[in-house]
Amino acid sequence: MNRALWLLVLALAGCGAPAAPLPLHVPGPGPAETGPSPSAAPPVRIDGRLAFSRGHNIWILEGETARQLTDLGSIQNPAWSPDGSLLAFDRAGKNSADLWLLPYPGGPARAISSNASRVVDNNFWDMQPAWSADGGSLVYASDRGRTRTGTLDLAAWRLNLSTHARTQLTGANLYTGGIDYPSFRPGSSSDVLYTSWTYLLNNPEAFGQLMLLDTKTMKAAPLTDAGQTAMQASWSPDGEHVAFVRRLQGENQIWLAPFPARGSLLDEATLLVGGMNAHPVWSPRGDAIAYIGLQDGSFDLFLQPLNGDLTTAGKPRQLTRGLRVDADSSISWTA
């Protein structure tokens, strides 16, 4: 989709939505306010642009320089559109969260939902957006279904950016938090990956389970074993592999797995990185995984290069140092 079409989509998306004016700070290219590690190790240069949240504003790491993109605050979960011309994100209020779209490298951002209400119970969460491969839809987590079901926990929803039609894709398990971080499979118009939080029959401790939903049949199937938390999954660019976080041995490890035959589990997963990590994301070329890791009391960005066979190519490299990246927000990488 070319830029003009994107702008059209953006304009249409704004129609009917209480479009808040965009006091977003969008500085042009300039010196990094805080850059990657200055010291011992040489700076690591990345191809493309990595969007992340810091201080709950969007930051961009490009080359070896990080710079702040927004200053509105309460922003998280940036997601690049397939052509890299738009950033979707969510912005939280006291009782609600809305989806927003921001043109890149500059332009007015616009809320595409309006979920805040003075009546506490009339608020909604719309969060954690991810793009469809054609850029025409967003899939996201929301509790807006509770007006019908009474369920507070979040479910996966799809928003058609052209028609503004919203469709609920999944349900939610009660008292678990529901689902989080849904994403479309690259190259597929029907497969949606997400984490479902649930319980075992005799264990009241919730765990996360990766699920695949076929939106044609509306049937969901587990991708990971019950009882052991797997979460924050990310598709490889070709949609044939998945990186995800597995809670194991007191760590939040990053694992890679080839996507299995439909109905099978991610049985061939291999450990990529140990430690306290979050939100892995593939490089646009599929030759590295970026992720958030805890190092020396600060959440920072790291890079794990991969060989052609997806084995690790050397040790992880630290992209930022002491930057205190928001680990409660996903990250997104575009070419």
Place this chain on the structure above:
Amino acid sequence: MPYAVRLIGLLGLLAFLAGGAAAYVGYFEPVVAVMHEGTGQVVSRPAPSDPQLSPSPDTGSGRRRMNILLLGSDTDAKFGGVYGTQVMMVVSIDQRRKDVTMLSIPRDLWVQIPGHGMGKIGTAYHEGGLALARQTVEDNFGIPIDYYAWVGLEGFIKVVDTLGGVDVDVTHPIVDDRYPDDINSADPYAYRRLYIPAGPQHLDGMRALEYVRSRHGDLQGDFGRSARQQQVLQAVRSKLRGRAVIANLPQLAADLRDSIRTDLTLTDLARLALLADQLRDKPVQRYVLSPPVYSRDGWSRDGQQIVIPDWPAINALVTSVILA
């Protein structure tokens, strides 16, 4: 509430920071002075009923375990001074084996409150202050309490913020549509919506409070948040490592004025300090007296929703992990 956590934070801070060096005692003195000034409620320590079990921790000799009762509740004046504890936790330190056990007691546990008949254990603090809360724990569980510490909501926030926040792996998304909106609010009954995503993240004081205070987001309710309180407490402990924290002590002391009540003396702190380094890398055993193993949900005769203790199971646990 999890304000006990703050206590622990403070205690742990002082202990771990002290790092085993008596030389720090002088440095801590103003901290302790502030704590005592702020409390206005110091409970005299009862004579140990069993000298073999309870030699004074002040003496530095004798009993193997040191037990600290941590209490947390809503901010003092919120309900005109009428409030129960929302956090009740015993932190037991084995001074010989150098290990730590945390035992969280549900606030709705139905127990005998000395002089007041049967009631929820969380109401003991309201009925008779720290002394009665302490006696209730000692009488029902047979755990000799050496020290107590109480922290309020705002104190908890301040402690965590002074430490620069804590890093925690949020166990599952927390969705709560009835989270108390009573901080900096004129309405003590106000509520708001809360969402905390799952996974590792940095929590500032307010966010940490939300994480340990929410009780509508999972099947475990009050038990779930007890587990989260222990989790944050451990995060606080790990945060206390490092000499850099020492620089925050004066600020911490100032922060905690009016926010913490404790009977720890300077001598006690010195003893805790001596344990500090030895406890640093030791695992922490965490227990919550939750159903179905240690209790079950039920109703009192007067219609209160309560947690009914399974005393044989609780006694067996206490005996094996604290009294043994």
